[in-house]
Each structure stands twice: as structure tokens, then as C-alpha cells.
Amino acid sequence: MSDVKAIAPPPLEGLRRAFVLAEDRIGHYPEFRRFFSTTFDLDRDGLKQPGYVAAPSGTCYALVFIGRSGEPFPAGVEIHALVPALEPLNENTVDRDLWAILKWMVAGVGGDWTVRDVEETGRLYRVPAAM
């Protein structure tokens, strides 16, 4: 059971979108593009609005999808933390939230891609959030 959930657009008053991670080639493995397309109904909604997720810390994140001419949509994605407008990020919190979002993504992609493998990869490379 993932502790990350796709959510409806949250209220944005008093918040800013803080860029934290980008992926230029979400379709490098096409099943990842399909996951986002299905989860956020992108074939219907396209660029109308970001996808939103709530992460374990309680922070919400906006997934801003990117199109590129000649490529299936979405071509890429940026992840932005929704944080109090004038406050600095807590990097450790963001890092653990991102790790949870990655595991949620991999679980959703499914097939050969397993949460166990992403956790083992994180441990092999000694990523703090995975230890």
C-alpha cells in the first residue's frame, strides 16, 4: 500500500511551486509514460493542469507534464513541491518524499518493475531515504 496518493488540485493560496526534480524522457521506458497518462487521464486532459500527489510528509507535489513536438505526450515531467511561499525547502523532507513518489510510480508501472528492486537499488547506492 503506497503512502503517496494522487489528489484533486489543492488550494494554492500562500504557496509557491518549488522545482525539485525533472525528467526529460519519461518515455525512455514507455510503460512509465503510460502510468502517468493513465493516472492523471492525460489523454483527455493534456496540459490543462498539473497532476497532484500528496506525499508522506503531508506536502503536496505538482507534476508538470511537458510535451515535445513529434513525441508522444507527455515527453517529460517536472516535480514541484507546494510549499509556503516565502519559506525555504526542507531538503531532507523533500528527498524522502521524492523517494516515496518514485516507489509509488514504480508500483504503478508494475510488470517487471518492482518496489523491491527500487529499494534494493537505493540501498546498494546508499541513498539515505532507502537506508
Place this chain on the structure above:
Amino acid sequence: MTEPSLPGAVRVQWPYRPRFARVNGWRMHYVDEGTGDPVVLLHGNPTWGFLYRDFVGPLTRTGHRVIIPDMIGFGLSEKPMRDDAHSLDGHIANLTALLRGLDLTRITLVCHDWGGPTGLGFALSNLTRVRALMLMSTWAWPLPPAEFHTRLFPWRMMHAPLVGPYLMGRHNVLVTRGIYLSVVDRARFRERAQAAYEAVLPDPASRLLTWTWPRWIPLDKDARAVERFAWLEQQLAACTLPALLVWGREDDVFDPTTFAARFKQLLPHAEGPHLVTGRHFLQEDSGPEIAALIVDFLKRLAQTEARA
């Protein structure tokens, strides 16, 4: 980044004057030491010229000009921030611009990892400028990939969408752990070299090529670079340039039984493969020994040329 940004312990091991050239629209760093026929040493992912620190002295002392470029995206060269800035053809063009700009001829190309496809791409399209080839822990054909590169854990997971930018960008794992896991003497590597590789990729955005290159390794016939790799293989099979193969005995990325053997099949006249202590980053474990093999190879090549 310029040389003074390097830690003092790194500069001691890498005292060479930094030089820069505009190549194919980018700023490329290289060192250029000694005089004589040029030996161009090419690194791959995620290293830089420092990988060849043990080669400069032996080669320059024996009458060679040593040129070591940092691939665009690595080392002290410019680091583009967009994925589309990188392609195999583009990197071959970057190298071609440097070596033509220096108007080098009688080049011996020393190729490791992605320095193989890029260096061979230059060599096989500029044959009149090239004297000899030296290959180690690399490949030059479309399929099949190395078994290591087909594994989901850890290789494909490490550069999967979003996972790549997180692990290799935010956490720099290919540099902080990847090289370390791919040498034999890990304690020595950590003591003498680890800082040099970390220093030149200080920020997540500077590390883009560390997860972009893995995505250029063909895993099936629909991969982006399949046609270029097929061309490399075809041209290499017709290549008669003198060649030397050196491989790490413990190489578990491009294992010698498969990869050195296939190069030997493509280049049956090549010397070797000579096996030395080393995993994928064999220069870290056997730098002086490999340099001596190149010096000896070039000495014998000069004698052969003189007789001819």
C-alpha cells in the same frame, strides 16, 4: 569550472595546464602535454581526463604528445543542461571538431567505455588521421548488449525515468558508489581518486550525462543508436589499423570473455587481449601497467613502420 576549483590533493595528481577549445558549439577542456606523434586518451561515463593521470608521464617521456579531452558534459568541459544536447553522433562530432581543430595526424586513439563508440566514430570517419587504436572495456556493435546492461537491478532501475535524475542527479550515485564498486582496490581508490571524480560534478544539474549515456546503450533493435553502432561494427570489421586490446580480468560490465573476444574477432590482427588487474575502471587499478603496454606497442609499431 576551471582548474582552481579542483581540490588541492587532486591538483597534485593532475598538474597539467588546462586548455579549452570551442567544439561543435561547446566549450571543451583538454590537456596537451609532450611532443611527438599524438596519443589521444578518451574516457567514458562518469569519469574525466583524471582517469589517465598515470599515463601522461610514461607517454610523454617516451616521445609522445598526449592529448586528453574531457567529453562535453564531464570533467572540466561545459555541461549542457538538456537531454537533447547529448547524442552519440553529437559526441563524435565534438571529438572530431577538437582533433581536426588541432590538425592532428598519426593519432593513436585510446578508448574506454563511451570513449569507444565516440573515439571509433571519429577514427572510422577520419582514417587518414589515425595511426592506431587501443581499446579497453568498451563495445562497438548494436546487439546483444552486455548482460549487465539488461539487468533491471541495478542497471535499468538506476537510470529509469525519474529514478535516474533522483539517484544519479540528486545523489550522484554513479560517482559516489558506481566507480567505487567497479574497481578492484576500493580502499586505494577512495583514498586517492574518489574526490577527483566528485569534484567535477558538484550539482545535480551538472550530472545529466551520467544518466543520459546509459539510455543510449542499445538494448533492442529499436534503440536510438542502433544504426550508428551497426555502422561502427561494419567499418571496424574492414579496419586494418594496428590495434591493441587490454581488458580487466575482473571486468563484470564488459566481461573479457565476451567483449574482448568480439573485438578480437572484428580485428583479428589486434594484439591481445592483454589481461590486467581491473574491473570496468581498469585504469584505476593498473594505470602504469596499461601505460607500459601502450608504450611498448607504440615502440614496436614505430620499428615496423621504419622497416617498411
